[in-house]
Amino acid sequence: EDQVTQSPEALRLQEGESSSLNCSYTVSGLRGLFWYRQDPGKGPEFLFTLYSAGEEKEKERLKATLTKKESFLHITAPKPEDSATYLCAVYNQGGKLIFGQGTELSVKP
Amino acid sequence: EPEVTQTPSHQVTQMGQEVILRCVPISNHLYFYWYRQILGQKVEFLVSFYNNEISEKSEIFDDQFSVERPDGSNFTLKIRSTKLEDSAMYFCASSTGGNEKLFFGSGTQLSVL
Numbered sequence: 001e002d003q004v005t006q007s008p009e010a011l012r013l014q015e016g017e018s019s020s021l022n023c024s025y026t027v028s029g030l031r032g033l034f035w036y037r038q039d040p041g042k043g044p045e046f047l048f049t050l051y052s053a054g055e056e057k058e059k060e061r062l063k064a065t066l067t068k069k070e071s072f073l074h075i076t077a078p079k080p081e082d083s084a085t086y087l088c089a090v091y092n093q094g095g096k097l098i099f100g101q102g103t104e105l106s107v108k109p
Numbered sequence: 110e111p112e113v114t115q116t117p118s119h120q121v122t123q124m125g126q127e128v129i130l131r132c133v134p135i136s137n138h139l140y141f142y143w144y145r146q147i148l149g150q151k152v153e154f155l156v157s158f159y160n161n162e163i164s165e166k167s168e169i170f171d172d173q174f175s176v177e178r179p180d181g182s183n184f185t186l187k188i189r190s191t192k193l194e195d196s197a198m199y200f201c202a203s204s205t206g207g208n209e210k211l212f213f214g215s216g217t218q219l220s221v222l
């Protein structure tokens with residue numbers, strides 16, 4: 001069964017304290033892994049797409065990496081405005097985008 | 110920047126009533142989706158729509174649900190007879206291609222009483 005599991009469920013950081021979020025996936029025929037950011041009461045906002053193992057993408061303090069079984073979202077020197085829920089999602093062969101349960105990140109000043 | 114717009118932002122209805130959730134996808138997008146998120150749970154796929162027909166649907170999307178693209182700009186989700194368990198945030202999304210990134214609207218919070 002196609003599955004996406006994210007860890008940890010919640011992460012509390014001090015401003016400037018770097019860390020990583022994990023996304024493990026099981027899908028037959030990966031057609032893209034996506035990272036989204038979701039603020040409370042809002043829709044997911046696209047961050048990155050990764051298609052093949054070894055690929056990396058960066059945007060400001062965020063860097064996403066991909067292996068054959070998992071992806072990491074690295075956050076370098078986070079700021080309070082980075083506080084949000086970060087969602088990982090993969091396309092399965094049926095064309096459905098399957099989401100993980102998310103990691104709720106809180107960055108304290 | 111183009112965005113997906115959804116109306117209303119909040120909808121309160123009585124159990125058994127019909128509701129229609131409305132969405133205006135990004136204008137040059139060809140693929141349209143509905144997802145839902147029950148409070149504290151995952152974002153769940155409901156249905157995808159391409160070329161004026163459903164291309165994929167989940168087991169959640171039963172006979173009580175239907176989608177329509179009544180004109181060149183709107184995309185609607187109808188729930189014929191709402192149940193308490195239909196209470197959730199419903200997100201519309203659109204994309205340029207079948208395996209491309211999705212752009213999501215801000216959602217409609219549906220509360221069934």
